[in-house]
Amino acid sequence: MQIRDLPFSHPGDPDVRSGPRFLLWLGRNQLAGQLKSLCWGLLHQLGIAGLPVGVGLAVQAVIDRSGERLALAGGLIAALGVLIALGDTMLHRAAVTNWITAAARVQQLLARKTAELGAALTRRVAAGEVVAVSTADVEKIGWFVEALSRFLAAAVALVLICVGLALYLPSLGVLVAVAMPVLALAVLPLLPRATRRADEQREKAGKATELAADTVAGLRVLRGIGGEELFLGRYRRASQEVRGAAVRSARMWALISSVQVLLPGILLISLVWYGATLAQEGRIDVGQLVTVYSAATLMLFPLRHVEEIAMAYSFSRPSAQRAVRVLSLHRSSREATAGGVVPTGDLYDPVTGLLAPQGLFTAVVCGDPDAAGRLAERLGGHAQAEGEEADGEGASGRTPSVLLGPVALDELPLEAARTAVLVQDKDPVLLSGTLRELLDVPCSGLVTTEEALGAAQCGDVLSALAQASGDDDGDPMRTRITERGRSLSGGQRQRLALARSLVTDPQALVLDEPTSAVDSHTEARVAAGLARLRRGRTTVAFASSPLLLDTADRVVLVHEGAVVAMGSHRELLHTEPRYRAVVTRETDEEAALSAAPGAAAPAMKDVQEIEERA
Template sequence: MTTDTRGPRAGAGILRTALRRNIGAMAWGTVLMGLYQAGETAFPIALGLIVEHTMQDRTLGSLGLSIAALAVIITTVSLSWRFGMRVLQKANTTEAHRWRVRVAACGLQPVARDVDLKSGEVLTIATEDADQTADIIEVVPLLISSLVAVVVAALALGLADVRLGALVILGTVAILSVLSVMSGRIGSSTREQQARVARAGAKVADLITGLRPLHGFGGNHAAFLSYRKVSTEARRQAVTVARVNGAYAGTALALNAVLAGAVTLTAGWLAVEGRISVGELVMAVGLAQFIMEPLKMFAEMPKYVMMARASAERMALVLTAPPVAASGAERPAAGGDLELDGVCHGSLDGLTFRVPAGEFVAVSAYQPRAAADLASVLAVNTPPEAYDGVVRVSGRKIGELSVEAVRAHMLVNPYDGEIFAGTLRTNIDPSGTSRTVPEAVEASMLTDVVALHREGLDHAVRDRGANLSGGQRQRLSLARALAADTDVLVLHDPTTAVDAVTEQLVARNIAKLRRGRTTLVITSSPALLDAADRVLVLDGGAVVAEDSHRNLLATNPDYCHAVAR
């Protein structure tokens, strides 16, 4: 609820930022588009003057001068439109890119759990909403240039007869008054449509993520029905928006036609009465036809303003979402240890233990929920203020450290690490700066996958690793964690999809590669438990036993029953 009330104010701030950042381009665009509209307006005025002048001076020189004047007007109209739109569209595209990058950067950071934003929604906001927000850069200059055209036309008609100028001004005010009421409905309908489309996108993302499990237990049909319901709601809202837009466009066109017709009929009546000349009549008829275009553009601009504002408010949901934790300013010292002191969160009940610098420790949790809660706390997915107790990294409280510094110093690799479209190499070393890629590939036993393909590490990987098996994806995720070579590494169930023989090799390789570096593995794998220097046994959210794997097997029946297989 808090986010929703903050959205409109933040959305207006986003629009102000976009306008302020592109003031130069908008100024040039306004001048050029104003020149274009002035040239368009000048054309019927020039025709009227030519007719008036030609009737008095019927010579070839006068005709040639008239043609040259029209050529200058046409050239001005053509060039001003070309370069004006180039300036505005370049600024529009650049601004949309800036907002896409900002939304993507915020979307990659964890936010508070009470902010209901799915990855699919963030994707929609970073694409469609960013583009529609940036449209404000084109909307304002076009709005001003359209106003210029209407004012010039009104002045020209007013010089011929005050009643014609007054008719244009009053008619324009009446049209805008009617359309401003309708534009509010467009804004509210558009916001609802964007929200429903975003929810449909989020549903698709969720279904793609869980596609394999859905196939496994036959939940495809239920998933299809779930998406169909969300998509149908989005379709219905889209139809509503289209209906409102259609009514708006139809009303604008009808009112513009009425005004043009009124100007034409009034000019004809004044010409019959002899109050305006034939040239002024030609000018009035020409302006009555021309004025429909700027009026149409002028009438459509409020709709685009409302759409831009609605999109900006959607972006504000991401950009103003509170972070999962208040970031400190300190950085942990190099190397160092990992310590939990009386941590109570979820199923964790006063959890206390310490992993000295350079030690390889395994945690065997009898309850899977405790393992997940521990991983969440260490990954800073749960903010320090959300649990009791203290987590220290290199002797510093985790709440005193910036989230970026914590993650650069301590990597927590989840059991379901994401695989990205690209290559094996880009998945293992996304930044291209790791010096331990070969060692990480060998330690994770990914060598068979690399050797299987002619391209080696440059073998293409599809989105979410669709062309890899479950075990291959897990080993690829493990290779990425090892290649990061962080001071502290936390692995959560890194070998659940790997066969027993490979698991034995992976466990030995991790212990060898991470020798002298602080490593914590949360696992129930006997191979990894055996490779660790010592094992911490968690039951009821607290440490109930601590020793080497083999000693625990010999002395602790509960442990033996839980992990022996």
């Protein structure tokens, strides 16, 4: 796999049973790249290991006054230098390729999972954690995958050098061969504590990231209430906790590094002292002592890779676990069994009993906004994860799937389900880009951009974008919209999002409070445009505004997780007190007064005023 071949046509199906298994799966999927890196690493490490032989031969040749052997030793050192340079260059190239490839694979998996879960992702996993996984955690996972092959090359080189020294000069080689495992494993008792401190640092960093993301998202509100300093203080405390945790973690890694320096230093001192004694006694040559000492010194270089792989695994294991937490989420606990053909028919939720007849505009009134949002997500096929509480859940722990005609949405492939039903949240997101790019979405082609913008009453938005356009002709379609549409007002963002949904023209469109951020006059025109443009198509709108409810073909009241009444807006105002309480914002005291004898006339007067506004 080459970097130019990215992105993958299919990143694969990861093993999400645990973080280590996920890392192992990544390594297996890059086996060719790992073997290539291992081979170049061996060439590099063994080239370095051969230098002491050349140096020892050169020293002995000088002592024996042999010019021929000195020239051969110089040629050997030069050849080894070329091999070292070649091995190091190609090792770096292969290792970086492994790093980027692994990071790209994880990012593709996360992007695919994000597209699958949609708005349900941030309800199951905090937004800050998603950001941390897709940025810092991806880097750490790639680091471990990249360091693994270099560590294996270093380990093989250490074994070969120890065996070679033991055969070349047993009196000193055995000492080195016995000491090397001790040096490599000496830091293992310190790793659990270092890992715990690193985990603590990452946990605090994730919370600080989440706090920062929430603060930025709500910056306009914070400025409105003067809460910037309050949240700045909270983030300052969180960042100081991250700093303290990072310092504690760094102390442990500093201790590990010092052990990696101290113990090899003791080995080298012992080796020089014992080797000098043997050379003084005439039991070994000076050249042999130089060879063994040089080999032991250069072995400290591959020995460093033991510390690196321990640190890389310590950082990447919790990062992989967090990635697994996201990648193990599913749109539904059921497997897609239906074909890719998009079904037609009524939209029905067996949990609440809500029925949206095909081709009609159905308005849903729900007193609990959170329950309305969950119901809207369920109508779009965003089933709850296993273990989540849900009204109407069966004994099996599974929420019954919403039906589109005779087919359950959970049984449809994701692409077919998204084509069939589109859900627009009450707080829709506008991605950065031009207005033309914003409206360039998969669609049926039956609704034009002009029709969608007109139905959503985006005339003032187009005028504002035309004034802000950098083009001479003032084309609003080429005007850039900032991230999340922050350059627009709440009502403008909401209407542009509605226009985007209308352009898509799905079989069933589910809208959660589509006009909550606009004034009453604009709301009346949006409601009329929506009813006109969606005539003959299934539309469900969660709302409590009389202006929107009066344009619906039928209105359904959902109370405490079940459908309790249905009819037209005016019928329910007259016949259903619970409906009237939600639509008119009637308080408990007012409801009690309206139910008392002699209070019917004022109540009917309020209803008449609402009907006149509608």
